[in-house]
Amino acid sequence: MTIDKWPAETSDFQMEEDDTFEWRDYGVEDYATLVVFWLLALDVFMQFFSRYVLGNSIAWTEEMARYLLVTVGFMGGSMAVRTGTHISVEFFYRYMPGWMSRLLMTLVDIVSIGFFAIGAWITWKLADRTTALMASVDIPKSFLYYLVLLGFLLMLGRAIQMAVLRWRNRSPSHPDVP
Numbered sequence: 001m002t003i004d005k006w007p008a009e010t011s012d013f014q015m016e017e018d019d020t021f022e023w024r025d026y027g028v029e030d031y032a033t034l035v036v037f038w039l040l041a042l043d044v045f046m047q048f049f050s051r052y053v054l055g056n057s058i059a060w061t062e063e064m065a066r067y068l069l070v071t072v073g074f075m076g077g078s079m080a081v082r083t084g085t086h087i088s089v090e091f092f093y094r095y096m097p098g099w100m101s102r103l104l105m106t107l108v109d110i111v112s113i114g115f116f117a118i119g120a121w122i123t124w125k126l127a128d129r130t131t132a133l134m135a136s137v138d139i140p141k142s143f144l145y146y147l148v149l150l151g152f153l154l155m156l157g158r159a160i161q162m163a164v165l166r167w168r169n170r171s172p173s174h175p176d177v178p
Helices: 028-053 060-083 091-095 098-129 142-168
Strands: 002-005 014-017
Touching (some): 028 060, 060 142
Antiparallel strands (some): 002 014
């Protein structure tokens, strides 16, 4: 990122600009989530257009928007795991001794991996047992659960990857921790 400054005589306003786009900086889940997000935006636009412009809303768009939003949430969770931006209390890591913060980070990694694995297992069992169809379209509800399962599996894979990287100390989330 570069910071370009307006000429001093016009303003003291600073503006940040991204110079380049590097596709390697993003994971496969980023692109998949972007596609689902744009499907969601198109669906919501169709709902708005049909309801307020045509005066007769398309019935299936509301239900699909709900399911697409759930999909964006779970697939986007993988992006948060990969970048280390899930909600956490980093304050304590800064003031603990190095060995204690490393132990706590390892414990948090293990609990996170366990949570994602259990979530994936429960979602798999739920998807396997669901036979009902969605209300407005003839798509099995299990399809939504399989998308949630995909999100959990992506989060699980990224959590394992980040734990291994932190354990090897190649890419720690907290640079002050040895």
